[in-house]
Amino acid sequence: MNENAEPAAAAVRHPDPRAIAQRIADRRRQLNLTEEELANHAAMSTGYLRHLIEWGPEFDRGGFLRIAAALRWTYRELVQGRSDPPPGQTGPAPRPVLIHLTEPECWEKLGTHGIGRVALPVQPGPEVFPVNYTVDAGTVVYRTDPRGAAAAGEASALSFEADRIDDRLSRGWSVLITGTAERIVDPQVVERLAQLPGAESWAGGSRPLWIRIRPEQITGRRIGTM
Known part of the structure; x- marks a missing residue:
């Protein structure tokens, strides 16, 4: 893994931040996580989490990647929504994990x-x-x-x-x-x-x-x- 890779700026098209915010809220409830617990898992303050959700991924992609991992999703699943796996892919996509x-x-x-x-x-x-x-x-x-x-x-x-x-x-x-x-x-x-x-x-x-x-x-x- 090349950990020094620069962000892939055009890898994902970002939809309306309001849709992402709703997705985060629904997933947080599904995992029985409070807002404070999600912020702690994602290594940020609760206030910063709220600002990220309001402003959207273009403000801080790294922060959203941490949120995705804390929700046990990929970055793409967080910003675009979950979809059926492509033809020929039988298993789930690799899950991102946060390591302290x-x-x-x-x-x-x-x-x-x-x-x-x-x-x-x-x-x-x-x-x-x-x-x-x-x-x-x-x-x-x-x-x-x-x-x-x-x-x-x-x-x-x-x-x-x-x-x-x-x-x-x-x-x-x-x-x-x-x-x-x-x-x-x-x-x-x-x-x-x-x-x-x-x-x-x-x-x-x-x-x-x-x-x-x-x-x-x-x-x-x-x-x-x-």
């Missing part, structure tokens, strides 16, 4: 740098922004424009997610960090971070703001099949 990652495994998946998403808690729902990130001494650091939407305030709550998902094969991994933001102002630290590989191409303009995410909780799931 330990904290060291989460950091191993994140690697030293990559692309993730930062979510800031604003009303009526969280705003999510793609960011280039680097791992620095047990924290996640990203660079942004000081006047930009991703410029989190000092000590504000935020979350960070990175994943590598192949929704066509229902495989991949996802890591979620919740914590607080720290604005990096020490010139020596800023200079060191600016020397990191690829940092010169990161967003932020001529005088970027560096944000450090200090984790309070880190959780991860690997999605496989059985």
Whole structure:
């Protein structure tokens, strides 16, 4: 399995999110799961689960793949509905399963740098922004424009997610960090971070703001099949 496969963007056509929401509600009742239990199985907060269901799979395919696995469905079954197996296929399709990652495994998946998403808690729902990130001494650091939407305030709550998902094969991994933001102002630290590989191409303009995410909780799931 290539766990670093990029998402198959056009693998599934996504119907009306309201149809998916109804499908999730019906399946949750069938499995006798509360909303809180489904969120816990899918490694997300109940509030984030509600936002995902409202906004639909295009917002976070990785999150929907975790929801599908928690409901014992494939991603395709969740977003398109269940259908009869194709001619010649006698057995059930492989079932996706969620496997918990330990904290060291989460950091191993994140690697030293990559692309993730930062979510800031604003009303009526969280705003999510793609960011280039680097791992620095047990924290996640990203660079942004000081006047930009991703410029989190000092000590504000935020979350960070990175994943590598192949929704066509229902495989991949996802890591979620919740914590607080720290604005990096020490010139020596800023200079060191600016020397990191690829940092010169990161967003932020001529005088970027560096944000450090200090984790309070880190959780991860690997999605496989059985």
